[in-house]
Amino acid sequence: MLKIGFIGAGTVGTALAIRLSQQGYRVITVHDLKLAAAQRLAQAVKDCRILEKAQGVADTAEFVFITTVDDFIPQVAAKVSWHTGQTVVHCSGAASTEALAPAKEQGARVGCIHPLQTFASITQAVENLPGSTFAIEAEEPTLSVLKELATSLQGSWLELKAEDKALYHASACIACNYFYTLVQIAADLWQNFGVSAAEATRAMMPMLRGSLNNLGNTGLPQALTGPIARGDLVTIRKHRAAFEKKAPAVLSLYKELGNRTIPIGLAKGTLTESRAEELRALFKENQK
Ligand SMILES: NC(=O)c1ccc[n+]([C@@H]2O[C@H](COP(=O)([O-])OP(=O)(O)OC[C@H]3O[C@@H](n4cnc5c(N)ncnc54)[C@H](OP(=O)(O)O)[C@@H]3O)[C@@H](O)[C@H]2O)c1
Structure with a gap:
């Protein structure tokens, strides 16, 4: 079985090491700038040595993950x-194999494997990983090895070209990070009627889970x-008036997102074209 090493024992490195080890891979060495981080990874997997230098990992492992930022x-x-015969990969979604050019020049095989998942904490990430999609950029034979790795981690994979990675990663940021931004904006509105954002978020959680389930x-x-799917103009007018009065800073975002929601309502078939036209007029930037 492949001898794996990690340079960088943060959230992603440690969660991957734990999952790989659980799937029978041998994670043999780890190095991190912080000894405590390396210790946390080494303690979580079987027979893993902590090395003082990154070079030690490169000298001992056949397959090296560079999981620094x-x-x-x-x-x-x-x-x-x-050296020739070893493989070096990173897990960035935006960076390409170009970041590993020095390793390639020295004869190593290189690749990228990006878990399309959010790693906020190690425990949560270990739980979330199964079922994830892994975006892979590599040439054969590394491509096949990385596909196998993704499958072993109970995930699926997709192949990406280097030039498509920035847009792919930006898309992941919109869906994952900006989803939180939207929840924060929505929760902050509750302060207008005396409920804290934390309480609002708690109250919204079952609805958010329901939305994800439906999706x-x-x-x-x-x-x-909701009102756009139903073509509910009276409700949208009330929303707009409330934003104008109590949260004008959020109005332009509300209009922009409303506009972006119209095509979904039309595609669902519950919003008619004539109602959509009226909604577009309501969402126009300077429309009063
Ligand atoms: N977090 C996510 O949700 C996520 C999802 C998919 C992919 N990724 C990718 O996974 C990679 C790791 O991200 P992460 O979230 O795990 O970052 P992280 O938690 O900040 O971990 C990075 C670790 O690497 C260490 N480090 C930094 N420079 C180093 C060096 N020169 N040598 C050895 N160790 C070094 C850091 O130590 P210090 O803290 O002391 O700097 C830290 O412990 C990134 O490429 C990221 O794009 C992240």
């Missing part, structure tokens, strides 16, 4: 001596509910 991947790849089970456009 993105900005340090090229630096690590450049400062370590690599997963029926998908779009069918999952869309």
Whole structure:
């Protein structure tokens, strides 16, 4: 079985090491700038040695994950001596294999495997990983090895070209990170009627879970509910008036998102074209 090493024992490195080890892979060495981080990874998997230098991992492992933050991947790849026969990968969604050019020049195989998942904590990430999609950029034979790795982690995979990665990653940021931004904006509105954002978020959780369930089970456009799907103009006018009075800073975002929701309502078939036209007029930037 492949001898795996990790340079960078943060959330992603540690969660992957735990899952790989559970699937029977041998995670043999780890290095991190912080000893405590390396210790946490080493304690969570079987027979893993902590090494003081990144070079130690490159010298001992056949398959090396550079799981530092993105900005340090090229630096690590450049400062370590690599050798023919080993494989070096990183897990960034935006960076390409170009970040590993020094390893390739020294004869190592290179690749990227990005888990399309959010790693907020190690425990949660270990739980969330099964079922995830892994975006892979690599040439054969590394491509096949990474596909197998994704499958072993109970995930699926998709192949990405280097030039498509920035847009792919930006899309992930919209769906994952900006989803939180939207929840925060929505929750902050409750302060206008004396409820804290934390309490509002708690109150919204069952609805958010329900929305995700609908998205997963029926998908779009069918999952869309609410006034735009219904073409409910009176309600939208009330929303607009409330924003104008109590939260004017959010009005332009509300209009922009409303406009973006109209095509989903039309595709669902519950919003008529004539109602959609009236909604577009209501969502126009300077419309009073
Ligand atoms: N977080 C996510 O949701 C997510 C999802 C998919 C992919 N990724 C990718 O996974 C990679 C790791 O992200 P992460 O969230 O796990 O970051 P992280 O939690 O910040 O972990 C990075 C770790 O690497 C260490 N490190 C930094 N420079 C190093 C060096 N030169 N040598 C050894 N260790 C070094 C850091 O130590 P210090 O803290 O001391 O700097 C830290 O312990 C990134 O490429 C990221 O794009 C992240």
